[in-house]
Amino acid sequence: SSELTQDPAVSVALGQTVRITCQGDSLRSYYASWYQQKPGQAPVLVIYGKNNRPSGIPDRFSGSSSGNTASLTITGAQAEDEADYYCNSRDSSGNHLEFGGGTKLTVL
Amino acid sequence: QVQLQESGPGLVKPSGTLSLTCAVSGGSISSSNWWSWVRQPPGKGLEWIGEIYHSGSTNYNPSLKSRVTISVDKSKNQFSLKLSSVTAADTAVYYCAGSKFGLSGLYYYYYMDVWGKGTTVTVSS
Numbered sequence: 001s002s003e004l005t006q007d008p009a010v011s012v013a014l015g016q017t018v019r020i021t022c023q024g025d026s027l028r029s030y031y032a033s034w035y036q037q038k039p040g041q042a043p044v045l046v047i048y049g050k051n052n053r054p055s056g057i058p059d060r061f062s063g064s065s066s067g068n069t070a071s072l073t074i075t076g077a078q079a080e081d082e083a084d085y086y087c088n089s090r091d092s093s094g095n096h097l098e099f100g101g102g103t104k105l106t107v108l
Numbered sequence: 109q110v111q112l113q114e115s116g117p118g119l120v121k122p123s124g125t126l127s128l129t130c131a132v133s134g135g136s137i138s139s140s141n142w143w144s145w146v147r148q149p150p151g152k153g154l155e156w157i158g159e160i161y162h163s164g165s166t167n168y169n170p171s172l173k174s175r176v177t178i179s180v181d182k183s184k185n186q187f188s189l190k191l192s193s194v195t196a197a198d199t200a201v202y203y204c205a206g207s208k209f210g211l212s213g214l215y216y217y218y219y220m221d222v223w224g225k226g227t228t229v230t231v232s233s
Contacts, residue, residue, distance in 0.1 A: 031212070
């Protein structure tokens with residue numbers, strides 16, 4: 001079982017703002033990274049570090065962290081943002097990786 | 109731009125050994141801190157299998173450690189996965205990924221910035 005906890009499913013109205021959260025003890029020492037995965041495709045990194053976006057990721061994606069909780073915020077969600085989102089971090093020992101269980105985002 | 113490509117048999121018999129290779133192109137395998145294998149069973153989430161540093165140091169998922177070996181071949185710019193004693197539960201899409209790891213202020217950062225497209229492995233007789 002994952003030590004990073006995510007809500008299984010979240011929905012958002014088109015154009016509205018949605019926050020996806022990830023909880024875990026390791027997040028007190030590590031920034032979470034966030035990945036978007038669409039059906040039949042490999043995961044794509046969308047947020048890393050304190051709040052960094054790889055080239056090509058729209059600026060409506062942002063990240064934040066407080067205590068043991070990391071958040072991915074999509075401001076003005078688009079239909080193409082409908083996907084599964086996973087958080088990722090090393091565990092508290094630093095020797096292993098963890099993924100959250102994933103959040104399925106539905107854009108209504 | 110670094111690209112990754114997984115290769116290997118798509119069908120493995122139960123109790124056999126799953127063997128996959130990840131070829132790194134567009135850059136040196138020494139350019140990222142760690143190289144990982146991640147899998148995703150049908151309809152389920154991502155599971156980290158293990159990782160290797162370009163020097164050869166490894167870390168493995170404790171739940172798979174007894175069956176996993178990850179190795180690197182710098183001369184071929186590739187790294188490999190072997191998973192022994194496979195069962196149907198090992199049926200999954202297997203991804204290789206490259207990652208970066210460091211310290212920024214008071215926090216560490218870790219992220220997988222390059223992924224292969226994935227390869228489907230089915231365990232069946």
